[in-house]
Amino acid sequence: MPHDLEPSLNEKAFVGQALQEGLRLDGRGFEDYRPISLSLGEEYGVADVRLGNTRIFAKATAEVTVPYSDRPFDGIFNIVTELSPMASPAFEAGRPSETEVLLSRVLEKTLRRSGALDTESLCLSAGQKCWSVRVDVHVLSHDGNLVDASCLAVVAALRHFRKPETSIESGVLTVYTPAEREPVPLSWLHSPFCVTFSYFGEEAEMALLDGTLLEEQTRVGSCTISLNRHGEICQIAKLGGTPVEAVSLLKSTQVALQKAREFSTIVDKALAGDAKRRDKGGLIAELSAENER
C-alpha cells in the first residue's frame, strides 16, 4: 500500500524549531491562509479552488431518481471524493486511504448533516420522484489542507449550480431544457466552511492555520472546525493526537469564525462576478418582468 515517505529528522527538527521562534517556512503568520483563488466554470456547478499549491475541482450534477422509502419527502444529496495518484503518489486509485475517508466524513458532516442544502425542496412527487444532487470533488494537486479547500469548492459549486426547471401535471413530470426555461438555483440554507488547525509542540501549545504538506506530516494533532458566517458551529472534529486545552479550543473557534466570514466573502464575490459575466451587454435589466409602476 503506497504511502508518503516521512520527512527526514532534519526537516522535523527544523520545522519545530522554526515554529518555536514564530517562523513558518513560507513566511506566513500562524493564522494566515495561503493565497486563495476561486474560479467558477462556464457551465453551472463547476468550481476550481487554488490554495497555494493545493488545487481542488468540484462539479455538481443532478438527475431525477426515486427517493428512499424511509424519507419519501426528501431528495438525495451525495458528496463523492476520490483521491488519485495525480494529487500525490501516496494515493492509489480505487482504494480509499485514511486521508480520503477522513476527508469524506468531514465534508459529509459539514454540509449534508448540517442541512446546508434543503433536501425537501428536491422532492418532486412524494415517494415517487425526486432530484438527486451529487458533487464530485477532484483533488488535482495536494500540498496540504485538503479539507478547507474541498469544503470551499463544494459550497461554491453548489451555490453556482442550477437545476433544470420542472413541472408536474396529472402525474406527468416535464423537465425543461435550459433553452426552454431558465434553470433554477438550489434551495441553499447556509454556507458552512471548514477551518483546520494544526497543533505543534510537546503539549500542542502552538496552533497553525492552513498547514502545508510538510507541516501536516510533522504536526502532533489537528482539529477541524466547521461553522458558517453567523457563528453557528456545524461540527468539530479532533480525531486523536495530542490533547489540547479546552480554552485554546474555544479561542480557535473565534479565529475560525473570522476565517469563515472571509471564505463567505470570497464565494459571494465570485458568484457576483460570474453573474455579471453572464449578463452580456446588461440585457438582464431590460428583460426584467418585475418593474416599478
Place this chain on the structure above:
Amino acid sequence: MAVPTQLVLPGDDVDPTELLPPHPAAGTDKKAKSPPPLRLGPGLRLLLPSGQVVPTVSGELVADRRKNLLWVESDGGRYSPTTGDLVIGQVLHTTADNAIVALAPHDAPPLRAVLPVLSFAGATRKNRPDLHAGTLVYARVSLAAKHLDTELECVDPTTGKSEGLGPLVGGMVFPVSLLMARRLLMASAEKAGVAVLAALGEEGLSFETAVGRNGRLWVNSDSTRTVVLVGRAITATDAQNLDVQQQRALVKKLVRSSG
C-alpha cells in the same frame, strides 16, 4: 565551448557531422593530435542498426566542439541517477551492510539507492557510521545502471577522505527543480545566472549549503531565520524563473521584510 544550436523535439533527425564537422585532412598530418571520438550526452540516443541519432527529450541541442560532445539541455521533472552526481538522500532503513537511501521521496515508488556502510571516511567493520531512518546524507553516485540498484558513496575512493560528503546534521532541505540544481552546481555563478547566494552573502547572512543533483538543497545556519530566508529566496527564484536583477531585488525585499 558549448554552443546552443537549435530546439529539438523527440524523434527529430540530428546530423552530428553537420554540427561537429570532422577535422579536414586529419590523415595527412601525422603530428596533429586526432580529435576524440564523437560522444552523445543526455537526451540523445543512437538507433541501431541504422546509426541514426535522435533526441529522446525536447529541449535545446548543445554542441561542444572541443570535447566533441552533443547533448540536449532539458528541464525535465524527474531525476535519473548518473555516475558522479552529488545527491542528497534520506536514509529509509539500514541493514547489516547497507543503508537504503531515498533520492526522490515523492516519486512512486520512491527512487532508492544503496549506500554501503563501509563507504564512509574512516569506516571499518568495528567503527560504523551512525545512520538511522530519517538521516540525511550528502553522497556521490558511484554506480548507476539501468538494471542494477544505484550505489552511493560518501568517501573519495582514491584518497579515503570524505571531501565534504557524509551525514548532514541540522539544517533544512528545500525541494528545487532539477534545472535549478544544475545551475547551482555550475562552477561559474555568472554563467549559470544565479546571483541569489552571492546577494544573500552581501547582505551579511552567513550560512552553508549543499546542493543535490536530485533537486534538493540543504541549508544550515546558526540562525533559524536565516535558513528560512535562504530557502524562500531560492525557492522563489526557481518557481518564478527570475533573472539576475530580479534575484537581487528579491533578496533585498526579503531581507528588509524579515529584518
